[in-house]
């Protein structure tokens with residue numbers, strides 16, 4: 409069976425506000441699924457439920473057939489459920505390659521204190537450089553993060569996420585804040601993701617969504633209001649009114 413992530417009837421409240429309203433969805437091997445919806449629709453909250461940052465009030469989350477609704481965040485990552493963040497969490501003074509090497513050491517359960525000495529570990533250096541090459545960041549390996557473009561920082565985040573060998577990758581607005589001239593780099597990086605990987609992409613950029621996604625899920629006020637192909641979006645009255653409601 410090609411189902412990797414299976415979510416059934418998830419519900420979550422913040423105080424009196426139902427931010428996740430009976431959401432069910434499935435991500436299959438190799439899927440390219442976009443999750444869109446107006447600001448505050450509950451997209452990031454849903455990802456936080458998938459990763460275990462939040463606990464649902466009701467519903468189940470299964471990863472490769474296994475119920476992970478109650479498991480810890482680190483365990484979910486170990487099982488292959490990995491996210492990147494809407495807000496960058498990189499260290500300004502640390503080099504690009506050091507970030508990736510640190511992720512490798514952490515993944516393998518080696519002490520992060522070894523970050524100073526990983527240069528003596530050829531397999532770590534090689535894997536780190538391979539990961540950077542895949543995202544075309546190898547030319548920037550020795551630069552500190554504060555000295556690379558914002559778009560490149562977002563790509564570095566994806567490189568780090570891939571180090572964790574995900575089966576399911578959750579990308580929360582990887583193109584947010586990137587100048588339109590650099591969006592192509594994100595698009596190329598997304599195109600180059602491993603074919604078998606299941607990818608759920610949240611973004612507001614409809615060009616990016618149309619190029620990337622083979623299927624789209626639309627949320628509004630915590631609930632799924634549409635599932636279909638990108639080309640079916642424009643003609644859907646429910647989707648239109650959700651977005652028009654936002655503009656009004």
Ligand SMILES: Nc1ncnc2c1ncn2[C@@H]1O[C@H](COP(=O)(O)OP(=O)(O)OP(=O)(O)O)[C@@H](O)[C@H]1O
Pocket residue numbers: 422427445446447448449450451452453454
């Ligand atoms: N920690 C929190 N405590 C209380 N309310 C929250 C919290 N996080 C999010 N919310 C609320 O939950 C709702 C959904 O927020 P969420 O961040 O999931 O939306 P989103 O679809 O990711 O929006 P955006 O497109 O702006 O990123 C919003 O009404 C938001 O104000």
Ligand SMILES: [Mg+2]
Pocket residue numbers: 451452453494
């Ligand atoms: Mg969000």
